[in-house]
Amino acid sequence: MRVDFDYTRSLGPVLSQFMTGLRDRRILGGVLSDGQVAVPPPEYDGSTHQPVTELVPVGDEGVVQTWAWVSEPVDDQPLSVPFAFALILLDGADVPLLHAVAVDSPAAMETGLRVKVQWAAETRGAITDIACFVPVGASEVVSTSSSTEGSSITEGAVTTLITPVNLAYDYAASPEESKFFRGLAEGKILGQRCPKCEKVYVPPRGACPVDGVPTTDEIELPDKGTLTTFCIVNVPFLGQKIVPPYVSAYVLLDGADIGFLHLILGVDAAEVRMGMRVKAVWKPRDEWGTTIENISHFEPTGEPDADYDTYKQHL
Amino acid sequence: MRDVAVVGFAQRQMKEFEGSPTCVELLVPIFAELFEQTGWTKDDIGFWCSGSSDYLAGRSFSFVTAVDAIGALPPVMESHVEMDAAWALYEAWIKIQTGEVDTALVYGFGKASAGVLRRTLALQLDPYTMTPLWPDTVSIAGMQARLGIEHGRWDARAMAAVVAHSRTSSLDNEYAVLKGAMSVDDVLAEELYADPLRRSDCAPVNDGAAAIVLAASERAGEASTRPAWITGIEHRVDPLHLGARDLTRSPSAAAAGKAAGSAGVDLAELHAPFSHQELILREELGLSENTRINPSGGALGANPMFSAGLIRIGEAAKRIWAGESDKALGHATSGPALQQNLVCVMEGR
Numbered sequence: 168m169r170v171d172f173d174y175t176r177s178l179g180p181v182l183s184q185f186m187t188g189l190r191d192r193r194i195l196g197g198v199l200s201d202g203q204v205a206v207p208p209p210e211y212d213g214s215t216h217q218p219v220t221e222l223v224p225v226g227d228e229g230v231v232q233t234w235a236w237v238s239e240p241v242d243d244q245p246l247s248v249p250f251a252f253a254l255i256l257l258d259g260a261d262v263p264l265l266h267a268v269a270v271d272s273p274a275a276m277e278t279g280l281r282v283k284v285q286w287a288a289e290t291r292g293a294i295t296d297i298a299c300f301v302p303v304g305a306s307e308v309v310s311t312s313s314s315t316e317g318s319s320i321t322e323g324a325v326t327t328l329i330t331p332v333n334l335a336y337d338y339a340a341s342p343e344e345s346k347f348f349r350g351l352a353e354g355k356i357l358g359q360r361c362p363k364c365e366k367v368y369v370p371p372r373g374a375c376p377v378d379g380v381p382t383t384d385e386i387e388l389p390d391k392g393t394l395t396t397f398c399i400v401n402v403p404f405l406g407q408k409i410v411p412p413y414v415s416a417y418v419l420l421d422g423a424d425i426g427f428l429h430l431i432l433g434v435d436a437a438e439v440r441m442g443m444r445v446k447a448v449w450k451p452r453d454e455w456g457t458t459i460e461n462i463s464h465f466e467p468t469g470e471p472d473a474d475y476d477t478y479k480q481h482l
Numbered sequence: 483m484r485d486v487a488v489v490g491f492a493q494r495q496m497k498e499f500e501g502s503p504t505c506v507e508l509l510v511p512i513f514a515e516l517f518e519q520t521g522w523t524k525d526d527i528g529f530w531c532s533g534s535s536d537y538l539a540g541r542s543f544s545f546v547t548a549v550d551a552i553g554a555l556p557p558v559m560e561s562h563v564e565m566d567a568a569w570a571l572y573e574a575w576i577k578i579q580t581g582e583v584d585t586a587l588v589y590g591f592g593k594a595s596a597g598v599l600r601r602t603l604a605l606q607l608d609p610y611t612m613t614p615l616w617p618d619t620v621s622i623a624g625m626q627a628r629l630g631i632e633h634g635r636w637d638a639r640a641m642a643a644v645v646a647h648s649r650t651s652s653l654d655n656e657y658a659v660l661k662g663a664m665s666v667d668d669v670l671a672e673e674l675y676a677d678p679l680r681r682s683d684c685a686p687v688n689d690g691a692a693a694i695v696l697a698a699s700e701r702a703g704e705a706s707t708r709p710a711w712i713t714g715i716e717h718r719v720d721p722l723h724l725g726a727r728d729l730t731r732s733p734s735a736a737a738a739g740k741a742a743g744s745a746g747v748d749l750a751e752l753h754a755p756f757s758h759q760e761l762i763l764r765e766e767l768g769l770s771e772n773t774r775i776n777p778s779g780g781a782l783g784a785n786p787m788f789s790a791g792l793i794r795i796g797e798a799a800k801r802i803w804a805g806e807s808d809k810a811l812g813h814a815t816s817g818p819a820l821q822q823n824l825v826c827v828m829e830g831r
Contacts, residue, residue: 178610252624
């Protein structure tokens with residue numbers, strides 16, 4: 168499973184100047200209360216807690232203060248082949264900057280090594296505008312990727328920063344979830360009953376939220392139930408699969424004690440109401456997998472609405 | 483100040499947990515074990531507080547799902563921190579100090595094996611100038627270790643001694659995932675992984691959960707014959723930027739230790755995910771040669787995210803219950819390169 172999200176952040180006065188500088192291929196440091204110059208510039212002084220207001224240009228060459236070899240780079244690091252992360256004291260600065268140094272092997276790295284900036288092919292107002300550092304005198308490396316961070320502001324001050332984040336997970340289903348998904352592959356909706364309070368949960372959970380004990384008794388539920396509550400989705404959003412307006416609803420399957428979130432289609436959104444009786448519409452069998460998407464949506468059965476008392480505990 | 487003690491501790495740790503990232507299935511038996519230890523039921527618990535992270539679970543509000551393990555009906559008083567559960571314990575301790583409750587159950591859980599932990603943790607850095615470079619935890623620790631080596635504060639041999647001690651101590655810890663008698667030379671014979679670090683200088687990435695029960699003096703005697711009384715608990719933080727501080731030191735650990743009264747402890751459980759960090763902590767906390775360090779094996783034996791710090795407090799408390807220690811400290815860290823530190827000092831009476 169992959170989770171992707173672009174974080175869009177506004178920049179305050181200090182970082183705005185710093186990022187604008189990077190876009191224009193200049194590195195700025197912040198002057199601290201004791202006169203020291205820090206790169207990147209902090210927004211506030213660490214000892215006096217006063218805002219940092221004065222920024223000064225520093226060199227694009229510097230000296231490695233310490234480093235560690237990255238023998239197995241992870242996604243989105245400045246280089247995809249082994250490299251060194253280092254703290255680099257730029258000429259004119261007193262506080263070192265964290266960045267990558269492109270060298271072939273740890274034997275080529277040492278504290279005290281003089282390195283220079285290699286700018287990205289395209290600069291956008293982000294720390295990744297510095298593609299990496301290379302030893303002074305060494306030839307530039309071909310950047311493996313262009314910066315995806317930053318903004319598209321090419322003139323004037325850079326005031327926002329977009330940072331894409333994507334994370335990959337090996338998502339394991341719990342034993343209860345596993346049974347549930349395997350059941351779906353056979354067209355069954357499986358819930359579990361709490362041995363203590365006898366409530367039936369679907370999808371089954373790791374523990375009964377009332378009693379805090381594992382729910383062990385398996386129970387097959389019908390694919391028919393009562394709509395308890397719903398919302399009409401009118402707002403488009405990233406990754407939306409259905410054209411709005413559409414209805415997202417909790418369906419209390421007959422015999423279950425907890426609502427089941429799904430889509431309601433096959434009926435005008437304005438007609439959808441609490442207490443409406445609905446049934447699952449399954450996709451063609453050859454499209455089934457171990458997924459809740461085997462059920463395309465729920466639609467009205469045409470039965471009379473359920474009595475409010477039958478579902479009032481589930482709102 | 484109210485006297486508050488640690489009266490219950492349970493944990494589960496493994497290389498890889500096969501269940502859901504919310505770890506509900508792990509928490510249920512842990513809570514059951516705590517009720518057995520204390521003789522209490524969930525109705526005796528006044529406050530519940532957890533530490534975990536959605537970034538590890540890969541889903542939003544994952545801690546809410548974990549509340550299922552409590553059985554929160556009727557509703558319970560509950561809170562959460564996006565930090566190691568040692569900080570949840572701090573919140574619970576404050577809650578008891580307010581007089582609103584007399585008891586609390588604190589828990590932490592995390593399934594680090596679901597993602598690439600050293601990459602995910604880049605999200606705890608400065609989002610403007612650090613995270614976009616995805617500096618991984620191991621590289622940051624490597625830069626810290628080299629600074630210490632090159633400035634003569636420690637050497638590879640001292641780091642290897644920490645590893646060897648951890649692996650040997652971990653033999654007695656059923657939950658340690660890395661264990662086995664090892665000599666300093668065995669460690670030094672290993673090849674470098676993230677120069678200057680060897681793989682064994684780094685804590686393993688593993689899964690787990692743990693929980694602690696706290697009780698004020700009015701109730702502690704019901705649950706334990708020799709409670710571990712908290713005589714000081716403090717946490718401090720250093721600047722986030724790696725260049726903004728001397729990485730070979732941990733002023734926040736020293737400040738937290740001093741404020742919590744760490745002087746004179748006979749046992750310390752230190753949360754040092756990298757070998758050299760134990761060397762920093764020993765010095766900053768002023769631990770003498772006579773202090774017994776990490777009898778559990780420490781974080782190099784097992785380091786489940788969001789509970790490893792809480793486990794240090796639990797392991798230290800266990801030694802007090804057993805009469806092996808009269809004054810012990812549990813330490814927890816968070817953030818890059820020992821940026822944030824919490825010290826909990828406990829005494830047996």
